Amino acid sequence: MAQLIDMGPPTPTPHVLPSLLSISHNNPFSVGTAREICKICFDVNRVGFHVPDEVWQAAIPEYYGRNIVCLTCFTRLADERAIPWDHEIEFFPVSLVSHFGMTT
Numbered sequence: 001m002a003q004l005i006d007m008g009p010p011t012p013t014p015h016v017l018p019s020l021l022s023i024s025h026n027n028p029f030s031v032g033t034a035r036e037i038c039k040i041c042f043d044v045n046r047v048g049f050h051v052p053d054e055v056w057q058a059a060i061p062e063y064y065g066r067n068i069v070c071l072t073c074f075t076r077l078a079d080e081r082a083i084p085w086d087h088e089i090e091f092f093p094v095s096l097v098s099h100f101g102m103t104t
């Protein structure tokens with residue numbers, strides 16, 4: 001009889017070139033990119049954003065608390081809960097080039 005094996009949470013994969021990797025001490029999921037990593041989908045959060053606390057708390061399950069959640073996951077969860085997230089949202093996009101200060 002087949003048995004399901006719990007492999008634990010998915011292992012995040014860094015989404016940057018290996019040459020850009022370094023060690024990050026404050027977030028094991030960032031694998032040294034130091035870029036914000038979404039706690040839900042483990043992708044890089046390329047567009048930071050800010051919404052009022054009441055919008056965040058209504059949209060994000062308590063389990064995730066104040067962890068990093070990317071714009072895609074946030075808007076999906078908010079839409080699923082019929083939260084009007086677009087009224088007071090501010091955006092802070094960060095490209096990889098800008099993050100590493102490589103802009104000219």
Ligand SMILES: [Zn+2]
Pocket residue numbers: 038039040041042043069070071072073074
């Ligand atoms: Zn996400």
